[in-house]
Amino acid sequence: MKKVKVYVTLKESILDPQGSAVNGSLTKMGYEEVADLRIGKYLELTIADTDRDVDAIVKEMCEKVLTNTVIENYRYEIEEA
Amino acid sequence: MKFAVLVFPGSNCDIDMYHAIKDELGEEVEFVWHTENSLEGFDGALVPGGFSYGDYLRCGAMANQSNIMVALKEFAAQGKPVLGVCNGFQILTESGLLPGALLRNRDLKFICRTVPLKVENNNTLFTNAYAAGEVINIPIAHGEGNYYCDEETLVELKANNQIVFTYEGNNPNGSLENIAGIINKEGNVLGMMPHPERAVNEIVGGADGLKLFKSIVKQWREQHVNN
Numbered sequence: 001m002k003k004v005k006v007y008v009t010l011k012e013s014i015l016d017p018q019g020s021a022v023n024g025s026l027t028k029m030g031y032e033e034v035a036d037l038r039i040g041k042y043l044e045l046t047i048a049d050t051d052r053d054v055d056a057i058v059k060e061m062c063e064k065v066l067t068n069t070v071i072e073n074y075r076y077e078i079e080e081a
Numbered sequence: 082m083k084f085a086v087l088v089f090p091g092s093n094c095d096i097d098m099y100h101a102i103k104d105e106l107g108e109e110v111e112f113v114w115h116t117e118n119s120l121e122g123f124d125g126a127l128v129p130g131g132f133s134y135g136d137y138l139r140c141g142a143m144a145n146q147s148n149i150m151v152a153l154k155e156f157a158a159q160g161k162p163v164l165g166v167c168n169g170f171q172i173l174t175e176s177g178l179l180p181g182a183l184l185r186n187r188d189l190k191f192i193c194r195t196v197p198l199k200v201e202n203n204n205t206l207f208t209n210a211y212a213a214g215e216v217i218n219i220p221i222a223h224g225e226g227n228y229y230c231d232e233e234t235l236v237e238l239k240a241n242n243q244i245v246f247t248y249e250g251n252n253p254n255g256s257l258e259n260i261a262g263i264i265n266k267e268g269n270v271l272g273m274m275p276h277p278e279r280a281v282n283e284i285v286g287g288a289d290g291l292k293l294f295k296s297i298v299k300q301w302r303e304q305h306v307n308n
Contacts, residue, residue, distance in 0.1 A: 014229065015255075017189050065146060068139055068175065070182045071229060 002047040002054050003081035008067050008074045009040035046081060054078055082301045083109040085123040087153070087169075089144045090115070094130035094167065094278060101278040102127070106294045115147040120156045124305075125297055128153070130167030130222070130276060140183060140225050141171035150176055162206055162297050163270040167223055170262070170272035179265055179272045180238070181230030183223075187255025191224040195286065197249040198261050198275055202242045205264055206300040207271045210292040216249050217289035219275035221261075226274035228256040228263070241266050246273055 010016050016038050023037035043066060047054055058076055067074045086098045095112060102110035113120065120126055134143035144150070150172075157163045157178055165173035173179045186192060195218050200211040211217065230238065235257065238244055246262035254274075262273030277290030 013231070014184065015187070017185060017187055017255075021189065065142060066138070068142070068182055070174075070180075070231075071184065 001049060001081040003079045004045040004047055004054070004058050004076055005079070006043040006045065006058070006062060006066060006074060006076045007040060008043065008072050009038060011071055011073055014071050082124045082298050083111070083122065084125045084127055085111060085113045085120055086127045086129055087149055088112050088114050088129070089131070089133035089147060089172075091133045091135055092129050092131035092168070094276065097276070098127050098129045098166070098278045101281045101291070101294060105281040105291055106298065108294075108298060113149060115144065115149045118148050118152055120149075120152045123156070123161075124301055125162040125164070126153055126156055128163070128165035128169030128172055129278070130169055133168055133172065136168075136225075139175070140168060141173075141175040144168075144172045145175040154178065157265075157270050160267065160269050162301070164207065164293075164297070165270075165272040166276055166278065167226070167274055170274055171225065173270065173272040178270050179263060180234045181228055181257075181263070183225050183274070184227040184229050184255075185225050186223070186227050186253070191222075192226075192253050193220070193222040194253075195220045195280075196251075196253055196275065198246045199249040200245070201247055202245045202264070204242070205245060205268055205271065205296075207264070207293055207296050208245060209299060210296040217292075218280065218287050219277055219290055220279045220286075221253060221275045222279075223254070223274055226256065227254045228260040228274075230257065237266075238263060245271060246275065 019038045026034045062074050084102050088095045171183045200215045203211045203213045245264050247259040252259045264271045277293040280287045280290035
């Protein structure tokens with residue numbers, strides 16, 4: 001069994017109005033140190049034992065459906081579970 | 082001319098689309114459920130608005146994995162007309178049939194109102210009944226209609242006249258270059274956020290959308306019917 005953690009973030013060039021709004025609230029609350037805030041997604045997958053190359057299939061799933069590479073970047077970690 | 086209206090779990094403009102074709106346009110139309118594998122016998126395909134799969138993960142991402150999408154890609158490759166409206170547009174960008182993506186509206190609000198659109202390109206099979214530069218009123222209803230593409234794609238869209246509709250005056254959602262609708266390079270796949278199927282009779286506040294459907298039929302008749 002493997003545990004896969006996928007982190008999806010909007011590309012730098014994409015505006016994140018949701019992140020900006022949250023950042024605005026933090027500033028108002030007195031956390032003026034927060035220079036930028038971006039909101040992304042976190043996905044956790046549990047992969048059963050398989051003969052397939054887990055790294056390869058995770059990458060494939062990210063490219064095909066889990067992320068939209070037109071607007072998003074992703075990275076993942078694979079751990080023994 | 083026979084149209085297919087694709088239906089996914091969560092589609093909610095499918096009945097409006099069906100009504101527009103059957104009752105206002107007077108052409109044949111059938112619903113096609115997302116588990117189907119074929120679009121054989123149809124002359125045009127309509128991907129309606131709504132919230133397919135509850136917009137889970139990303140708008141249109143799950144719908145793009147449906148059986149019917151394999152058939153839709155073949156259908157598009159044959160040069161047959163494909164129109165995606167709202168969530169349908171989002172599905173078409175997710176599928177790669179159209180470039181770019183639809184992001185959250187700039188002001189994070191769901192916007193539901195009628196807006197003026199400019200017909201930027203009336204030399205398409207979807208817009209031949211409009212005048213060049215004509216301003217039409219069509220309702221929008223979306224939370225994620227902010228069109229985005231990279232600079233390279235934008236240059237290409239402009240060079241090939243692929244920007245078909247733009248928001249006139251006020252840009253409601255932050256869309257790049259006021260883009261409201263684009264067509265593929267081949268000219269047979271149109272995606273747009275505004276809902277022409279909701280503007281097909283004066284009784285519901287306007288009929289500017291009907292010309293879009295009439296354009297499709299006109300083009301099809303010229304190609305397929307011998308007078």
